Amino acid sequence: MKKFVSLALAGSLLVSLVGCGASSSAAPASAASGASSAASTSAEISLGVTAPLTGSLATYGESVQKGVTLAVDEINAAGGILDKQVKVTFEDDKGDSTEGANSFNKLVSEGVCAIIGSVTSGVTSGLATLTDENGMLLITPSGTADTLTEGHPSVFRACFNDSYQGSIAAEFAAKDLGAKKVAILYASSDPYSAGIAASFEAACKTYGLDVVAKESSSSMTDTDYSAQLTNIIAAGPDVIFAPYYYDTVGPYIVPQTRAAGYTGVLLGADGWDGTTDTMVDDKSLYNNTYFINHYAADNPSEEVQNFVTSFNAAYGSTPNAIAAMSYDAVYMIKTAIEKAGTDTTADIVTAMTGMEFSGVTGSFKLNDLNTPEKPAVVMEYVDGNLVFKASVGGNG
Amino acid sequence: MNPFLLFIQQLVNGLRVGSIYALVALGYTMVYGIIRLINFAHGDFIMVGGYTLAFTVPLMVAAGMPAWLAVVAAIITCAITGILVEKLAYSPVRRRGNRMSSLITAIAMSLLLENGAQVLFGANPRGVGTLFTLPNIGVFSGTTLLTIVLGALVMIALQLFVNKTKMGRGMRAVSEDKEAATLMGVHVNRTIAITFAVGSALAAVASLMYCAQYNQVTTTMGSMLGLKAFVAAVLGGIGVVPGAMLGGILIGVVESLSKAYIGTLTGGVITSAFSDAIVFAILIVVLLVKPAGILGSNAGEKV
The missing domain is CATH 3.40.50.2300 (Response regulator)
Incomplete structure (x- = not known):
């Protein structure tokens, strides 16, 4: 009986080991194929968003969703990027690191060329580590911790840092x-x-x-x-x-x-x-x-007022800083894709590094740490x- | 500012915090004195009282009554919560298990109340509104003085209740020997339920003064407050009613003075951020040097 138990244990251990091996080797492979399949073969440009759509930070997630959707709708109405329409997939990370990693991996396997997210520094720092494996472009609208972009060349942000x-x-x-x-x-x-x-x-x-x-x-x-x-x-x-x-x-x-x-x-x-x-x-x-x-809705500048007007027309409310930075994040990706001339992730990362950009939360150049140096309000x-x-x- | 005046100001700050700890510690010590249970959920009863205030104060104001009368609703809610917790959790466990299982149940109730409140009210803090408008008297704020006076009144009332009333005599009997008390015709379960009701009502009074001082309730507000009040109760002598008052004030003053002077005294090695560590270090020292606390004598005479 004892022997049987130990055999069964050994067997289950073996299975779990094989399982681990398989899943850990599969992740980068699918990631790599995901990144390459997003290349110019597809007829549309696919973006991913991970944000806390439910949970205690749901108001942040809602702002991200509104800001991103408004920007994408505007871009598509004006003919898309490189004559391709933009498609966005939203994933809910509930403001939780584990859920964030799941959302990230799901988006990567769906073949998006860039991911916007997440809202907080806590969740984003986990995602930043994941980008090291597959070079996925991650742009956080609002994660301000200095470390998020340190040593992660494909992580960017639309906000200044702490x-x-x-x-x-x-x-x-x-x-x-x-x-x-x-x-x-x-x-x-x-x-x-x-x-x-x-x-x-x-x-x-x-x-x-x-x-x-x-x-x-x-x-x-x-x-x-x-x-x-x-x-x-x-x-x-x-x-x-x-x-x-x-x-x-x-x-x-x-x-x-x-x-x-x-x-x-x-x-x-x-x-x-x-x-x-x-x-x-x-x-x-x-x-x-x-x-x-990061931003003031009553800032008299023309860019801000145009954005506030169109946001208000779409949702009937005044956009907050996170909505504004999410909106800017989409346009940062658009600018980088147009600069690169292709929607391959690696080329967008190269184009975005050190890029100059002008949006509703200010005009800036990305510094050595992929962080905007822009005026604060x-x-x-x-x-x-x-x-x-x-x-x-x-x-x- | 003149260093002496600064010291006085820091003492006043200590009294301000300590008066709240004292009120909370009174409830701790009262329950411990009767059934020898450290009710770790006591801090969360204060949270229950706080949320009751947050919801009833606007109603009071709308009805044209003084805002602080909402404390009546808080007392009722807290007393009911206290009796429910005793009947549903502590009592069954007490019958089957030992003191350790009761203690663990108390910790579980604390977590249940905190997380239950989070589900009900969400994680965002809630404002309570103005409860009192009291003038300052000298260096003291009116709220601090009222808290100290209220604490002293509660302490005296508790002493009279426990020592002079029939119910109080029953409580002391239960505290000494449950079986013997039953034989003497004391209804043990009812006595314990009433102890919890009174202890929880004290939590409601503490939550009133806490809200008057700090104006906001969160679902986790009871945990740190409860722990510090527990240290205060142990310092004064747990189970001894005046000890809770003394311990609370002392802990408040120690906390305030350590925040104010520890940085300068240690040349910046230990900063004011360590004040909580200092408070809990007091607990360790008391347990090592005089486990019965300042006013505590041998365990048999505790009430």
Whole structure:
């Protein structure tokens, strides 16, 4: 009996080993054939999108879907790319890394020539590793973590990265606000917050800002910052830089800063987008707060207003930053395909590397890390409403 | 700013946080004192109270009543949740298993409540609105003072309830010896259910003051809050009602002062981000040096 059991175990082990071997060797093969079959033989250009269409980040996924669909419809109505119509396949990654990998592999096996996605840095970093195997072109509309494009030559993004946000914030504080002394409040355990805080601090030297206090919290979801804020305010800063997410900024950081007697400027990064939904009843507390964002719907520039008008005509709502960057991502692929003269993935990657592009979220050239260097917008809260304040930075 | 004034300000910050911990720790200690169960779901009862407030405050305001009266709804919801959790989970397990299985059940209930709330209300945080408009008195905010006063009142009321009423005498009897209490005509199951109802109602009061202070509820708000209040209850002496009050205030002050000064004292090696680690290090030290806590004596006399 014992022998039988061990035999059965050995047998099942063998099967599972063979299974593993087969699947791991099959993945790159199908990927390679996928990439090559997307070459000019087909009559249409096939794009893939992976985004959180359901789950807690579903609003992000919906924005991606709307932005991409609008761009593709416009392109097809104007005759397509290289006289071919564009077809898009949407896959739902639920904002989860495993689901993201499944979506990615599915799209690759369907033979798309480029993939747009995903929304968050977390999911995208897993996909970036997958591109190393098959050279698939991946363009994330909104993943800002610096590492996403480092060492992954076929990963691009339509947004600036976190270290750029930090330096833009310092530039805005020095030039537009005329600040001399700044303080930093950040979560040292969180890569987003710590990354932006570090680049902000480094940029402060460049712009002659004096960092008078630097305090950290245990996590991004702490509820009480009064001890750190008391120290910060005692140091007398002109500006407090606090790179946190909207769920902390609205109810805790801003009201506690004001309660501690500070009336000066609070400055944040793109994680502040959405604070309008988490504000406490007294909206006047949020006056004199600013944050760096990718795009502003009330930016008076012509490109932005044309985009807002056509988006509104299609969906009856105002596009947010993620919709705008997804829209730009489609046009970035179009520009690269036209530059390459073919829709073979490898050629599009070559064409996109270092490409210049002009879209609704700015005109830019992709830098060595496949990341746009473009102006950021600074948003201001006035009595609880989001207002476009200024356009900062970018090398055009 | 003058360093002395800064120190006072940091003490006040500590009281602000500590007063909330104290209120939460009172509920912990009350339940532990009677049935010797560390109710890890207590923090999540506060979440249940918080969400009840978030939904009922707008109704109160619309009906022209003061917003804080929503606490009545929260107390009722929390008490019902407490009794349900006791009847459906703790009681069956207590009859069959040992104390360890009860403890694990408590952790399971905590996760169930958190994830259940996430399914019901979604992962996004929810605002609660303004509950009180209190003037500041000196360096103290009105809300902090009210929290401390409320904590003290609850503490006194609990002491009187446990020591002077018939039900309280029953609770103490159950706490000492369940079988003997049954023989003396104490309805043990009803006593335990009432203990849970009172403990959960305390969670509702704590959630009122938490929401007044922090204005937002999330489905996971109870976990860290509950853990820190647990440390507070152990520091003060778990099962001892005044100990919870003392422990809560102390933990708040230690947390605030460590956030404020640890960076300067250690030359930046340990930063304010370590404040949570310091709070939990206190738990280890207490368990090593004086396991019964500051006000705790030997286990037999605990109430």
